[in-house]
Amino acid sequence: MKLKLQERFAVLGVLSCLIxxxxxxxxxxxxxxxxxxxxxxxxxxxxxPNIGQFDATYTKGSTTTxxxxxxxxxxxxxxxxxxxxxxxxxLEAQYGYETGADDLSLKTxxxxxxYMFREKGFRPYIKGGIIWGEFTWDGLPGSFDSGIGGGLxxxxxxxxxxxxxxxxxLYRHLTxxxxxxxxxxxxxxxxxxxxxxxxxxxxxxxxx
Numbered sequence: 758m759k760l761k762l763q764e765r766f767a768v769l770g771v772l773s774c775l776i777x778x779x780x781x782x783x784x785x786x787x788x789x790x791x792x793x794x795x796x797x798x799x800x801x802x803x804x805x806p807n808i809g810q811f812d813a814t815y816t817k818g819s820t821t822t823x824x825x826x827x828x829x830x831x832x833x834x835x836x837x838x839x840x841x842x843x844x845x846x847x848l849e850a851q852y853g854y855e856t857g858a859d860d861l862s863l864k865t866x867x868x869x870x871x872y873m874f875r876e877k878g879f880r881p882y883i884k885g886g887i888i889w890g891e892f893t894w895d896g897l898p899g900s901f902d903s904g905i906g907g908g909l910x911x912x913x914x915x916x917x918x919x920x921x922x923x924x925x926x927l928y929r930h931l932t933x934x935x936x937x938x939x940x941x942x943x944x945x946x947x948x949x950x951x952x953x954x955x956x957x958x959x960x961x962x963x964x965x
Contacts, residue, residue, distance in 0.1 A: 790841065790843075790844030790845050790873050790875075790876035790877075790880070791839060791841035791843075791844060791845065791846070791847040791871070791873055791964075792839075792841050792844075792964040792965060793840075793841050793965060794838075794839065794840055794841065794964075794965045795838070795839045795841075795962050795963060795964040795965060796836070796837065796838045796839070796962070796963060797836070797837055797839075797923065797960055797961050797962035797963060798834065798835070798836050798837075798960045798961060799834070799835040799837065799923070799925070799958040799959055799960030799961075800832070800833070800834050800835070800958070800959065800960060801832070801833060801835065801925075801956050801957050801958030801959060801960075802830055802831070802832050802833075802956065802957060803830065803831050803832075803833070803855060803929065803954050803955070803956040804829060804830050804954050804955055804956070805829050805830070805831070805951070805952055805953060805954035806829055806954060807829075807951035807953060807954075808826055808829050808950060808951060808952060808954075809825070809826050809827075809828070809829050810947065810951065811825075811826060811935070811947045811949075811950040811951070812824060812825040812826075812946075812947060813897065813898075813899070813935070813937065813946045813947065814946070815898055815937075815938070815941040816941075817941050824894075824896075824897050826857075826858075826859055826861070827858050827859055828857065828858050828859075829954075830857060831855040831856060831857035831861065831863060832855065832856060832857070833853050833854055833855030833856065833863070834853070834854055835851050835852065835853045835854075835958055835960070836851070836852055837849055837850060837851035837852070838850050838851075839871070839962075844873075844876050845872060845873045845874070845876065846870075846871070846872055846873075847870075847871050847873075848868070848869070848870060848871070849867075849868070849869040849870075849871050849884065849886075850866075850867070850868055850869075851865075851866070851867040851869070852864075852865070852866055852867075853865035853866075853867070859894065860894060860895035860896055861892070861893070861894055862892070862893050862894075862895075863890055863891070863892050863893075863952065864890065864891045865888055865889065865890045865891075865931075866888075866889045867886060867887065867888045867889070867908060868886045868887050869884040869885060869886035869908065870884065870885060870886055871883070871884040872884070873914075878915070879913060879914075879915050880913060880914040880915065880921075881911065881912070881913045882911060882912060882913065882914070883910070883911040884908075884909075884910055884911065884912070884925070884927075885907070885908065885909040885910070886907065886908060887905065887906075887907055887908075888905070888906050888907060888908045888929055888930075888931055889903060889904070889905050890903065890904050890905075890906065890931045890933060890952060891903045891933075892904075892933045892950060892952060898937070898938035898940075898941055899935060899936050899937040899938040900935075900936050901933045901934065901935055901936070901950065902933055902934040902935075902936065903933065904931055904932055904933040904934070904952075905931075906929065906930040906931035906932065906952075906953070907929075907930050908927050908928065908929045908930070909927070909928050910925055910926050910927030910928055910956075911925070911926060912924050912925035912926060912927075912958075914962060918964070919963060919964055919965075920961060920962070920963050920964070921961070921962050921964070922959070922960075922961060923959070923960060923961065923962045924957070924958065924959040925956070925957070925958045925959075926955065926956070926957055927955070927956045927958065928953075928954075928955050928956075929952070929953055929954060929955075929956060930953045931951075931952040931953055932949050932950065932951050932952065932953065933949060933950050933952060934948065934949050935947060935948055935949055935950060
């Protein structure tokens with residue numbers, strides 16, 4: 758799927774603003790690792806190579822309608838909160854709302870364990886945990902069950918003592934079961950949709 762022009766400008770605009778803010782932040786300031794409590798907002802894109810394998814064909818009388826997904830990418834916003842257990846180890850809760858072509862949307866709620874390797878300067882980290890997802894496709898008969906999967910990835914923070922730029926690369930494993938509309942017997946229907954893929958997310962974190 759090629760992102761719509763306005764989606765490209767939205768993503769580039771948000772990232773440009775974040776980079777500008779961080780550029781004007783005192784990057785040499787001391788930090789306290791994860792801190793006691795922090796929150797932030799990221800924007801990003803997920804590439805899901807198997808989502809296009811889902812299709813459904815409904816036939817009623819002489820009318821046949823085929824439903825398929827034209828691309829494999831969705832863009833989203835991800836507010837999140839962190840609680841530091843120590844300066845390097847913490848818990849992260851994240852909400853996500855993603856949209857794509859063909860009137861697709863995905864809501865996610867994630868819980869991650871995060872470990873930061875350094876407490877000052879450039880601060881890389883790894884993270885992993887559980888992801889819950891609710892997928893909808895406006896216009897498609899039937900419905901999708903919510904699903905539970907997992908995520909694993911890493912990223913970094915760089916910036917000042919209170920505000921910093923952060924970026925993640927995250928692999929997500931998530932599949933949702935499809936329930937076809939029994940009032941329209943399907944000719945061909947996949948019984949699940951694969952939302953697994955790799956995401957690149959970037960944003961800001963504010964530390965307290």
